[in-house]
Amino acid sequence: MRADRLLLILSLLQVHGRLSSRELSRRLEVSSRTVHRDMEALCSAGIPVYAERGASGGWTLSEGYRHRIAAVTTEEISSLLLLQSSNVVKDLGWSTQVQNAFLKLLSALPVSARKGAEYARARLHVDGAGWHFSPERVPYLSVVQEAAWEQRKLLISYRSWESDEDTERVVHPLGLVAKMSVWYMVAAIEDAEEEIRTFRISRLKKVDRLNESFVRSETFDLAAFWEQSTARFKSNLPRYPAKVRIASNHWRRFSQERYVVVHHQSSLVEGERIEAEVEFHTLESACEILLKYGRHAEAVAPEQLRDAVSEECRAAASLYGSIGK
Numbered sequence: 001m002r003a004d005r006l007l008l009i010l011s012l013l014q015v016h017g018r019l020s021s022r023e024l025s026r027r028l029e030v031s032s033r034t035v036h037r038d039m040e041a042l043c044s045a046g047i048p049v050y051a052e053r054g055a056s057g058g059w060t061l062s063e064g065y066r067h068r069i070a071a072v073t074t075e076e077i078s079s080l081l082l083l084q085s086s087n088v089v090k091d092l093g094w095s096t097q098v099q100n101a102f103l104k105l106l107s108a109l110p111v112s113a114r115k116g117a118e119y120a121r122a123r124l125h126v127d128g129a130g131w132h133f134s135p136e137r138v139p140y141l142s143v144v145q146e147a148a149w150e151q152r153k154l155l156i157s158y159r160s161w162e163s164d165e166d167t168e169r170v171v172h173p174l175g176l177v178a179k180m181s182v183w184y185m186v187a188a189i190e191d192a193e194e195e196i197r198t199f200r201i202s203r204l205k206k207v208d209r210l211n212e213s214f215v216r217s218e219t220f221d222l223a224a225f226w227e228q229s230t231a232r233f234k235s236n237l238p239r240y241p242a243k244v245r246i247a248s249n250h251w252r253r254f255s256q257e258r259y260v261v262v263h264h265q266s267s268l269v270e271g272e273r274i275e276a277e278v279e280f281h282t283l284e285s286a287c288e289i290l291l292k293y294g295r296h297a298e299a300v301a302p303e304q305l306r307d308a309v310s311e312e313c314r315a316a317a318s319l320y321g322s323i324g325k
Helices: 002-016 021-028 032-044 074-079 087-091 095-107 111-123 141-150 222-235 248-255 283-291 303-319
Strands: 049-052 058-061 152-158 167-179 182-189 192-200 204-213 240-247 261-269 273-280 297-301
Touching: 002 021, 002 032, 002 058, 002 095, 021 032, 021 058, 032 049, 087 095, 087 167, 141 152, 141 167, 141 182, 141 204, 167 192, 167 222, 182 222, 240 248, 240 283, 248 273, 273 283, 283 297, 283 303, 297 303
Parallel strands: none
Antiparallel strands: 049 058, 152 167, 152 204, 167 182, 182 192, 240 273, 240 297, 261 273
């Protein structure tokens, strides 16, 4: 939109002081003729913008002209740098908008404060992706986001992790939640609006935006719902208590396992091993985690876990029967 472009021109001139028509054309991705028309529009609106001739000339604003944002500190502006590297912003396709918003905020700062923000910008970069990060495919994210913004009903086909079949239903999208790099839709079920459920966006098999709208409850609090939903999910997770002995030089890694909760840790016991009372999710996950530590981990109790680990060890050993020879 032209109004957005005019505001962006003001921001660029306030940040850089002077820019040529060619540079503005490149930054705005428009023709030089369009830049000149925009400058005429700004002059007509009473903005003191003018052209300086010569090799180092260009468009500039009169000395002292500036829009200011009251009570915004350099530290607050600098903190917005984190948004530019956010996977959430990139998934939603808002990278350009965030960069433009940052530029406008930066241009509104006094010169001294702006220098502080630019100093931080030159020395801080956040890479939100992990080394082995494999992002989920979310082809329907933009459709769900638009429907949530416009309060439009959706016909979805969804497959939960516990089912091999797709389920089709009409939902009222109430909002989106990004947990790390995993996106969820929180939605009310049609004809059962008291039932609010969470759907993982990557498991949506089909999404059709309907022409019907819905009324979103003014009392619904997305953040509060997510917090309560997360607490319920955690409380319903299976628990498998056990006693283990872990080699001391592997203890730190073991204690940080995602599906291990350490309840009590003893001092070193025989062979420099740490004995601890822990909680796994299931017998299967306990067995899997212990086995990857090989001889550095021992299941002490319950007997069921010792038997399961022992059986897996014998099965693995049978594959390498010739090693003993």
